[in-house]
Amino acid sequence: MLKSTQQSLFNSFFFFQPCVGYLTIGIPTVKRASADYLFKTLTSLINNLNGKDQKMVNIIVFLADFDPLYKLKRVQELKKTYQPWLESGLVQIIQAPRWYYPKLRNLKRNYNDSPDRVFWRSKQCIDYAFLFEYSATLSQYYMQLEDDVVTFHGYFDIIRDYIHRQRHKNWSSIHFSTLGYIGKLYRSSDIVELGRFFYMFYDEHPVDYLINFYSNLKMLPSNLVYLPSLFQHIGIKSSLKGKSQPLKDIQFALARVYNSNNPPAKVTTTLQSYGGTEPEFAYGKTVTYYWCKQPRAKDTITIIFHSPIKLKRVAVLTGDKARRRDCLHTAELQVSSTYYLQQCISWNKIGDFKRNGNVDIDVTNLNQSPFKNPIRCVRIYIPNKYRNWVILREIAIWSEAIE
Template sequence: MRSSYGKLFFVAGFVCVLMLTSWHTSKSDNLPFQLHSVYERLLRAEQQGEVLSKELLKVLGQLQNRSIAPSNHTISNSSAILEERVLRRLLPSQPNAYIYLPHLKEHEDSLTPIVHLGQRRTGVSLVLGVPTVHRQKQSYLVNTLQSLLFDLSTAERKDIVIVVFIAETNAIFVNAVVQSVQTNLPDAVSAGVIEVISPSPHYYPDLSNLKETFGDPKERVRWRTKQNLDYSFLMLYAQSKGTYYVQLEDDIIAKQGFFESMKKDIAYVLSEEWLFLEFSQLGFIGKLFRTSDLPMIVEFFLMFHKDKPIDWLLDHILWVKVCNPEKDSKHCHNEKARLKRTYKPSLFQHVGLHSSLLGKIQNLKDKDFGKQVLFKSHNNPPAELRSSLEKYLSHTLERAYNGVDFFWGLTPKIGDYILITFTGPQAVKGYLFRSGNIETNGDRFYNTTVEVLPTSKSVKVRVTRGELACCKPSSDGFVQIENHLGVIIHKIFIKVLF
């Protein structure tokens, strides 16, 4: 069998970590996590019910239209009242966008997203919202998505959806972003982990005559106003897809294990009152909301979308909810802290230098993000190591295999290899060969085979006959494999194909 990573792009080289591993699961007796699991299942059931209700009402509406079309009769009062009651009872509340954006009334599909990629996944724990816009200098989107996906386990990939919102209506740009995501992350798209959407061409109002406030020039006022509308559209789309929503940007990197960290922190405050959890202190990055709270939050954003930046508006929601005008600022601060829980270290870091606002340089860094862990230590069996790749500085293959560093090789070419020869035969249940790391995830193997040399002649014969689904024959007695093996081997051979 074959471990294939597509086409290879290298700038300076690559980094990799080698691990041989056998996996096991353990049961947790932690009561908060058990309660959290039950609570999540209840919320998912509620969300699935809402989705079914929408579909039912759509069908009922179609049937109703068919029934009244021939006779051109109007709907009876009782029917209209019944429909209104059903809508109120079964559908989640929606912000009245038509009041704050009256131009939406001119087109029926103004609030309907265009879904370009994805499997319309619902019922997950975390929905990550990643808005992206045209940048004059550099796009960080693919690196951001690779960072979010880098450390997710198989189970976590099934319990998350990343919604990329292309906040533009220019068809050429939209198609270019769609193609880029599809080309660079095909597996995540086909599995439903990533969705790519864009707004209706009728969504945005005329932004040319906005009032200048806070000393900001007209272009900055237009930029922040559109940004408020972008976040609102994305949140409306995300609310029915999962239990919690996390607001991100298209120029960030994620800390390894962010999914597990978030789930643990949520579990400990499950029964407490809060509006959002803060996993980054920069702007609007890393803010986690209950999806059930999103309609209220979006309503507030839309109400004041022309007036202030999004992070200011979020703080104002806290003030409106808990601050008493008759008490001092300290009391207000303490009350807001109950609804805004801040966690350290931060799980997301801003890395983009060039802002989407033309000419703006964004040097902000989250000081609580800390230093990123670039590899995971692991014990491997004794072996002799050989490679045709030139090491960079002290990042040797031996240090990577021994679990004290990562291997950084320079300028790979066709035919380069890594050969691991065990000092004695090893019964290997599985392996992990990972290239790239969370900060330089573009420097990786994209087209590589992993081959092993079985010690048993009968295994080689069965592979040659095609009797083992795990493997296919290669040269010199080696067989190509994937990660599930279960045979005794003597060597592992990793070869660059390009």
Template sequence: MRCSLTKVLVGSLLLLTVYLLGRSDLLLTQPGESASELTWPLAKSEGASASWVDGGNYLPLNVSYRLLAGVPAIKQRFLTIGLASVKRKKGSYLLPTLASLFSQSSSKERASMVVVVLLAEFDPVWRGVTLDEIRAAHPSELDKGQLLVIHVPPQFYPPLTALKRNYNDAPERVSFRSKQNVDYSFLMHYSSSQATYYLQLEDDVISAQSFLSTIHKSILERQAVHWALLEFSSLGYIGKLYKAADLPLLARFLFLFYQEMPCDWLLTHFRELLVQKEQILIKPSLFQHIGAFSSFKGNANPLKDMSFEKDVYSNPVADVYSDISVYKDHVPRLAWEAGEGYFWGRTPELGSYLTVVLRAPAVVTSVRVVTGFEGKDVLLFAVVELGQNVETTVRGEKSCKDFRPLGIMNNGMFEKKALEMEFGSSTSCLRLRVTGKHKDWIAIMKIRVTVKTDLHTSLVNGS
């Protein structure tokens, strides 16, 4: 990262400037007579009472939006996903990005989110072609209000040329990153009333399976923690989650300082202004960069997030026990928790176990177990079981009184889906029980479970 300004001084100056300029009412420029051009009087999100913008006195942002496709929802949803897309010299990744977002989400998850795409390109031919492609690929999502496509005409943009050359950037790069800041500002401003939370992505990513459920779980786990920004990717401006109540201020912050520095630098300052000093980066990452070439001059851009896990699952909260001797800090719970950790134990005996005890019983719909690395330390002989009726063992651990087998490990792997068809009642335990002699240590890399939940009701109720 290039040399940055002194954080405390810059943060104080930015906050003072926003406050001094933020004493007038929100005004939206009235649109022309075109039927496709809409002005959105954005209502404050639920829960905005804790936000800086609660009083409604913030810097005016004069902008009209053209709704190109989609039907805005009447009720606020759980999550808005924002993308800004422009014409690239080498290919386009927008359609694969949209396809991944929807295909990696269940029908209930899709009903709890809305994807807002800002076509931020001024070339009308490109916009027309791209819009036709989106309509052809996602007619259902557009009709259901799960996908909205918008555009802001160029007359609402501030000057984008002859700008200050901070950091000695080339003029064309300054123009590019400055416009990007304005694009994000307009996108966030529009999105602030669509849902309770807002996720910023770029237009060249793929998503992990059930990413929305993982985000929901991460929010629940941090209810007692003050946060302004949760990060679900370590790359650029990908996978950044905000509370929608903070978006009006963030949109104006980006607009006000659009030519000063790149967006990810500004957003670090904004996070600190909202009194979150430390980064909260959640692993494994839920989004992976797939663009081989950047939108700026088509330069090669092979960045990859090494902690991305496409098949990540949002395991329910649980306690994990095992009688297998642990090697160093590779404790049993690491096999259950999201992240790069794993359980590494010394050679197990016949009857050794690893037991997961759910803190709330649930109907398990799928189980996946992965053991060993590079063909070594594989759990070869074990049965996978589901249990009910929690009890305390003689070792002082929690376990279940009654277990039913799901199946056996196959070359260190186990996977079974649609379990609710066979085991329809709630489960409290998942157990791996060793059934044969092993010569080597074992490494349980991942235990991934999905459970049946009324996700839509849960998200709508804000739980």
């Protein structure tokens, strides 16, 4: 525990008043031997939030060290850099009382872990339990981050939009990163019970194992996965002494490749979607993916424009750096000018996908009859069954106004 004068100074920078927001972001942090990434993480989170969104978000920095002098120094450093956001309540700093932690030494060495690793992973479980308990009443949703990440610009709008799209689906968590315990989002009403589970079995398993066990015991629905990832891991030195983990999320969000106008349209498909993704994700302006299971023969993805367009160019990108085989290596690009009974008919082929999974057709160079009339639909047609899944990264369409 901190001495009385130190405790008073420390608590003067705490903001414990609960406020019902939209999203709480929890960041447990401990001292690393030769690296410090927390300030990069906080700066990235704050800079990529606009002023309006800051009123809907709580960023909780949990100083999880046992050294009171180090925590006091840390508070002073954070106050110096982030005073405006501490005063506004966007950033909050918390600590856990020492008595909250059960025995952490001389525990069972499950998985043949070293004593130091057992201590580290057991304490991590308790850290998460405390952070969950504190954060449960602050907002509708809670998301866990690590203290060594940076985020994609506009991450909050993407998260909020994606949650809204899933409002009619049964989900237990949404993963906005493919690495570790980064970007895992829950309903705040669920995290107290999950934290208690961590606390109960803290000395048995690492936290990632406990999450899987908890999901199986509760028979929870499958996790949803948002692609590409919104958070990138930048840390190299782990909080576990002597451990390095230079992991990078190769599915971290990048800017869209094409600067197309993508006229308003409805996107439909016969494919089996995965992870809560939808085909319109690849068509929208937001950076995201559509991911589907193995295509069947004659599956389609159809873009139905709200109004007929004068088509200039169509480009489609499939596959991903992490999953190069998840691409449309055999598929056709088709167009239709005839819309009848809520669907397009009389399709005309204008090009084939290349073996790399991409297609780019400039129709102004094509002297074909389909383009004499305004185009109402563009379709990706898959003639044969696939063994691999498919990632549809981007659908880009250029059009002109019809005179």
